[in-house]
Amino acid sequence: MNAALPTHLMPHVDPRPVPASLIDGLRVRFGDRLSLAAAVREQHGRDESPFAVRPPDAVVFCESTTDVSDAVRLAAEHAVPVIAYGTGSSLEGHLLAVQGGISLDVSRMDKILKVSPEDLLVTVQPGVTREQLNREIRDTGLFFPIDPGANASLGGMAATRASGTNAVRYGTMRENVLALEVVTASGEVIRTGTRARKSSAGYDLTRLMVGSEGTLGVITEVTLKLYPLPEAVSAAICHFPDEGAAVATTIQLIQLGVPIARCELLDANAVTAVNRHAKLALREATMLLMEFHGSPASVAEQAQTVQEIASEHGGEDFEWATTPEERSKLWAARHQAYFAAMTMHPGCRTVTTDTCVPISQLADCVVAAKREAQEAGLPHYIVGHVGDGNFHIAYLVNPDRPEERDRAEALNERVVQRAIACGGTCTGEHGIGLHKQGFLVDETGAGTVEMMRLLKRALDPKNILNPGKIFAL
């Protein structure tokens, strides 16, 4: 886990006072589910970002929508911030109590409320994690594809508009959240969306809440799309002479409309880290890790096409993983890349970029980022959901050497500005949080951010919902 990183990168706002009367009110309502313990508060004041811990004043362990509603209502009376907390795996400082306040831990809201196999839908409480969901619905023959690296909570994944390795085929949380139950800034409980696959009924509040990082409401129920487990699944790895060749292969696949389910880039550094961490023996060279879903015939056909295109770009050593065990091992290794790299560099912290660019620009962006990192002499690795145009270059920095931190931030800045210049975004799936507020303005323009502020003020006039995230207010 990352510990403290540059406070100079965090906007400074004085914490708001939390009156004793609020704490008293919460204690009456929640009893020993209210915690003021330092260790509990510290745990809730951090995430996987490189920011220093900013503990909340108190933590309430919510077990129901009514709990969330009552806690928000009490906090609202005193204009005190509330920050929803799932598993603590976000990467942009979303959970830090930069203005103080109450952390609403929803991890105990971990019930799968309704599985509707015939409608390919499930409704869950926000604390259910993605792995738990897939475990519990295994018997239905369905699965939920969105898989950020961590075993995140589905409420948190909705709040950050998360995606992962399957997005190229199945979309992100944007496409896969069908409906929500949300507690508003006044503690009211509302519902957005229905169980219908599509709707033109008024403003798309579901998608306004998805990605709003807890700043517009607290998510208390999530209705998600499920998918039939594919009849056939096959994973493959293929090595390339360099990142450019691997990405060129990807670009061609996407342009041809090959319905590939996963298409992940790992540079040689990432493969090395994954090898050591997961005790694999992959060749330590630039690699695409792919997966194909469909009927047996369709999977075979896709694989054939991919192999041909990869060969044209110098791809070699095409290897198949057809058993579920082999596949699981490969994908588990891929998901652990972040921690694997940190294990290789003990004491280091990770500064991760998250740009997403139009697919035609991806090779240039990846190659330039790689070159700059090499020139800067910082340990780094690249993993990418390249089918989407999204890649992460991560820099490992020694927190005792501020110049490394500065170099990483300077590299990050170049990666982001290059992405924005070619029509891309500063964040494909991690969110804005604390770190990218300036980039958001660069990307969208001040007028667009001002529109976001207008929406925030309208729905949260006291600015109590995860204040200080996405933009200063």
Add this chain to the structure above:
Amino acid sequence: MNAALPTHLMPHVDPRPVPASLIDGLRVRFGDRLSLAAAVREQHGRDESPFAVRPPDAVVFCESTTDVSDAVRLAAEHAVPVIAYGTGSSLEGHLLAVQGGISLDVSRMDKILKVSPEDLLVTVQPGVTREQLNREIRDTGLFFPIDPGANASLGGMAATRASGTNAVRYGTMRENVLALEVVTASGEVIRTGTRARKSSAGYDLTRLMVGSEGTLGVITEVTLKLYPLPEAVSAAICHFPDEGAAVATTIQLIQLGVPIARCELLDANAVTAVNRHAKLALREATMLLMEFHGSPASVAEQAQTVQEIASEHGGEDFEWATTPEERSKLWAARHQAYFAAMTMHPGCRTVTTDTCVPISQLADCVVAAKREAQEAGLPHYIVGHVGDGNFHIAYLVNPDRPEERDRAEALNERVVQRAIACGGTCTGEHGIGLHKQGFLVDETGAGTVEMMRLLKRALDPKNILNPGKIFAL
């Protein structure tokens, strides 16, 4: 085209005064592109809905974003409504100037601004129609799949969150609009979204604008996803003993994950209308009209699966249309069903439902709607994008017989309430407009509509952007 229908179904609000100084200002700025002619105003005060014409006070023919921005700015100074107008094909009264004001005709903004085949993207002005777009990009090997019945403008399609026959495979405007340029209520020009396929950069303003029916901003540019033309396409029709059997087939296809591209239900009445209008000789019985996209092998495999499932449900007379000409003829006929039915009932107007329900509920909903219409003795037909759970039962009513109108409205009410009761929506793709404002409250709850109102007030404090649509304010 429909003419006048029940004014008692329209919320009454007095038109706001349009001061002579505004008209003067518009004339100075726009010259003869400002029209006060009655015929022009009448044309802009109607759509394909069964509502009586409500002409705007003036029409401005906009040719650029700056035109739109300047017109909105002038209108805002006088708190006068503005209503964007594309092709006039909406179905829920969206274009009616119920509070008076200025119609901003954007049909001359019909340029395709940028085609990026390598990124599978296109940026268009809002007046480009869906057919024009597909015509102009034909050489790229790409297509844009969203196809409401009418040859609507892409700005209008974004504003109503339209879909059509391809949504089961390719999604709706919700999934296919990647970015927008929007003129705000103050006349400012902002951009939402980027050219990246996914993003977690702040609030999803793109999807807030998509489906907002012109009430939050005027769309002046739309960036859309394109798709590679499938290598193989095959269409098929299959007849069924009744609607229940056709829908049961559809449900099973969806639950199995067959990647069908189009799956349309036509009841016998719809087939009859289509036969007469398009001079076809289809058997006049309940029918599924389907299309399969993919590689030749994948299309063959899908077709085989569908044929087997259909047979289990009594489907027979499977017929193939493999040439582009045959397919085009069938789909053109399908798209003309609305007009075909009106041609069969001269002088009648159409009251169309647009419910969308969870797929498991679809058979019950379709069968009940059919039975009720038969019992009521009203001419009717059913067409449905049944792969999405969306179907339209349309009632043809004689405007000189108010009791028919009332019966149609009573039937509509039952269809909608049944959809809402089983977790569906009152509108899958047509929007709320004027007619469904009560249904919106029934569907989402008063608290949710109040949240929509808060957003509207925040972005349009003078209530000038298509006021009176979606909800009263």
